[in-house]
Amino acid sequence: MSRPVIGITCYVEPARFTVWETTAALLPYGYVDHVVRAGGRPVILPPAGDPAGLLDRLDGLILAGGGDVDPARYGERPHERTSHVRDFRDDAELGLVRAALEHGLPFLGVCRGLQILNTALGGTLCQHLPDAVGHTGHAPAPGTFGRMPVRLSPGSRIATILGAESQDVAHYHHQAADRLGDGLTVTARSQDGTVEAVELADRPFALAVQWHPEADDESALFEALVGHARR
Template identity: 80%
Template sequence: MSRPVIGITCYVEPARFTVWEMTAALLPYTYVEHVARVGGQPVILPPAGETGPLVERLDGLILAGGGDVGPERYGREPHERTGYVRPFRDDAELDLVRAALERGVPFLGVCRGMQILNVALGGSLHQHLPDVVGHHGHAPAPGRFGRMPVRTAAGSRLGEILGAETVDVAHYHHQAVERLGAGLTVTARAEDGTVEAVEVDGHPFALAVQWHPEADEESALFEALVRHTVPVAR
């Protein structure tokens, strides 16, 4: 039996590799390793062309982390700390997540991916979380993950997957859910009240986390996504 095809969105950024320095479609390789480790076939999805119809060819979808979602998408003016906005990526990923929700495709959002999901369903974001919680624990320094505990909701799918009420996870985000999108349920929070995970009501498998599971060795969220796939007829 062939492996389920798991599409993973990616960055488009200036990059340096071997002897080259140019714009590249790129993704932290840990995403690829986690998906392959648990039996999926990872496929990187650049934000180009018509992305929504791609969902019909996927068994599952991961929206990866990245820069900030454009605040005009949820009716706000940009904060002075909002940055790395890529409108073409917002367009592509909003189309992808809406198509995945419509077709019931298993979905996992990571960091920015959770924010895209929330905005796609009419929610809004805190544009600079330290203004709200009064500390920088969610992103302690450029290019360095922080470690903070999150508490999962009793009876949630997330809690069942992680197997614990409180888990210590890798954080790197300065934005977070403000107004919750329609049809979402909060399934984890940080100690400071920040929304750290949501699930889509009535969907076979659609959840998103604000932290970075790809930064840890443990693969439970990726395994759960692959386990809930239903192979697409090809």
């Protein structure tokens, strides 16, 4: 059986590699590696043109992590710690996730991907978690993942996929879902109450996590996505 094609959104940022220092479309290789290991064929989707027009060529979609969503997208003014906003990426990914949901395309959101999903469905974001939870455990230092447990809702899709009701996961985020978007159900929280996973029950496979599964060896979420994409 051929490998299902999994589109993965990406960053557009200044980067340095070999002898070059230039703006690049880039993605942590963990996403690519996990999709390949799960039996999929990864395709990187830069936020250019009309990525939603590619959906007929995809079997599944991953919205990857990245900078903060522009608070104007959910009707708020920016917090002083809101940063790395990329309007062109917001435009592309909001349109992409809405089109993917309309087409019933299997969908996995990661970190920013959860925030884009929530925003696309009319939700809002907590712009700086330390103000709400009183600690920096969700992003302990620049470029350093924190590890914290999350509790999964019994009987949820994600609990079934991961085979547990608690999981120790890699965190790197200072924002999270606040008011939920239409149709979303919270299916995981951290000990401080932060929303860590959401699902759409009326879609064949549409879920998002606030943590970073691409940073760990465990591939269960990617295997579940690719499995649904194959079907």
